[in-house]
């Protein structure tokens with residue numbers, strides 16, 4: 001009886017004729033998409049002479065085999081070149097291999113490693129006699145770790161083509177843009193201001209600053225005079241000290257001296273926990289000579305009980321995230337605002353936007369109910385006129401400080417450079433902004449090639465990569481660590497990855513923030529939690545793997561580099577259909593230069609891990625080799641993802657969250673980012689998935705038949721359909737969440753006696 005061993009890998013089946021089984025039996029081992037079958041001709045399935053009902057996966061596998069047979073796809077290939085070899089069936093040569101994706105199989109064959117999952121390997125060795133296992137014709141079973149296989153070991157297999165069926169990459173028209181410039185430093189020193197000498201000494205000795213930046217020169221005197229202010233200046237221009245110095249100067253002069261039990265005299269609201277920690281540390285330094293003034297921080301993720309205790313002892317400068325402050329307003333009796341004379345909203349446009357609207361209302365109502373007249377300050381690099389007007393609700397004739405000015409007209413086509421001032425943003429002068437147009441399928445390899453080129457083949461790079469969801473951060477971290485930092489990547493320097501997103505435990509977030517702050521080189525994969533205000537030293541590149549939901553967020557993300565007059569670069573990933581995003585940015589005076597996809601991919605030529613066997617002499621075949629290396633890398637990603645169920649699930653989750661984020665772009669961006677323009681199969685590939693998983697679109701945009709079915713069963717009242725803006729707000733809120741919402745829910749469910757007692761004491 002002829003026995004065959006099938007290794008089925010979704011669209012492909014490798015057959016090994018020479019392997020003999022010891023008995024007439026079929027052992028079927030399935031690992032999600034990969035199935036290892038040892039079959040006899042005899043059906044049904046027998047094991048130890050007992051009939052066993054086929055599992056659904058077995059059924060699926062045999063159905064697939066039948067389907068392929070009937071469609072004429074050659075399954076059993078006596079290999080001449082290698083065991084994982086494919087021969088083209090002349091009849092099926094041009095048939096797409098991926099029904100879901102509409103992919104075509106590659107027209108050329110390239111050697112790639114084909115690891116088999118451990119479990120499959122184990123099952124195989126248990127059923128193949130030792131003598132047969134040593135057979136030359138047997139496939140080499142490899143561990144899950146990709147990159148371990150030598151180039152020579154790579155057998156020839158066909159993979160779906162990365163470079164076929166992609167949309168054309170259009171020529172980018174660079175719209176005429178008037179570049180705004182802002183001088184960072186002035187020649188004026190802090191000593192020239194009427195500040196306490198100990199404060200000036202602290203600035204010089206502890207904070208190492210002597211001359212003022214432009215925003216400090218303009219803002220400090222206004223705030224010292226007691227006026228409200230709305231301050232806009234570019235990222236990394238020293239806005240924290242612009243409000244921090246006059247605040248400390250004014251509080252240290254209060255007579256009689258401030259006491260801790262006076263409670264908060266200043267409330268500083270910031271959108272993220274990391275920014276709260278960072279600002280707190282700056283105030284700790286500024287207050288060194290003024291030990292009687294107590295700074296304190298309240299933020300999500302921290303123990304509420306400990307915060308309550310600190311509030312009871314007394315905090316004079318209170319730095320807080322909105323959600324956590326609202327929670328204390330509602331639950332902590334010892335919080336009192338009767339002495340508050342400063343309210344500062346840092347990253348004010350973020351605090352004022354939809355995501356924090358409710359929280360801010362609670363905070364303002366609480367502050368307005370009591371206390372002396374208050375000085376209010378709003379700051380951001382992207383405050384627009386509209387938001388300043390909104391801010392008028394709580395401000396008293398604020399002085400508007402806009403540091404940026406029209407300096408250089410880059411295009412003669414704009415007759416009136418001042419016409420669009422209100423919504424134009426200034427980015428740091430030494431920031432080099434780039435974009436790359438990448439078809440969906442190639443996004444993953446393009447990102448990997450870019451990171452390898454910077455961190456492996458150049459020195460001293462510190463890179464932040466922004467992605468649209470926590471799940472995608474987790475996925476990329478796992479994938480890159482395994483594939484780019486696996487055993488084969490021993491060569492120096494090693495790539496080091498960190499992550500930061502809203503679903504991490506607070507201790508992990510704090511650790512990641514600290515580690516990335518102090519490291520000399522490394523890659524931080526993160527969501528927008530790291531977009532605002534963070535002052536991470538010596539970041540050389542900002543990569544935006546997913547475009548942000550507004551030009552303002554773009555400005556804040558790129559603003560994590562090129563700070564305080566330093567150099568820096570940024571790279572924005574766009575798919576060809578998203579090219580119009582450049583026009584949107586140009587409307588806000590932001591201009592990007594293009595880096596060609598081929599240029600980024602060609603860095604793979606430096607990495608022999610992705611080498612293929614062919615010989616390449618001419619220029620055109622160099623391009624071919626680049627493509628082949630990119631395909632090898634993509635295959636390694638896919639192999640890793642499909643090697644076990646966990647990683648498949650992780651990739652699916654990441655894809656799903658990406659789709660959800662895609663549907664949440666605001667309505668004024670729908671002409672650029674619309675879920676209908678996404679090719680699901682191609683998007684799946686950018687998460688290392690070989691096919692588009694079923695049902696994802698329905699989950700992402702909530703408009704499938706399944707939903708209709710569910711409705712009839714589901715007796716709950718229908719959920720209110722969210723507008724795009726509201727969806728965005730929900731996303732944003734979850735990213736910036738203080739952590740209190742969860743805590744509050746938990747608390748309601750299971751309130752401990754201790755907590756209850758403490759609440760009543762407060």
Ligand SMILES: Nc1ncnc2c1ncn2[C@@H]1O[C@H](COP(=O)(O)OP(=O)(O)OP(=O)(O)O)[C@@H](O)[C@H]1O
Pocket residue numbers: 208209210211212213216233234235236237238239240241380381532533534535559563564
């Ligand atoms: N006068 C100064 N001289 C030298 N360095 C300064 C001066 N003022 C601030 N800095 C430094 O500049 C860096 C950026 O400052 P800061 O974080 O306050 O910028 P920012 O304008 O608030 O940025 P963002 O808009 O991104 O929040 C910090 O490292 C800070 O220590």
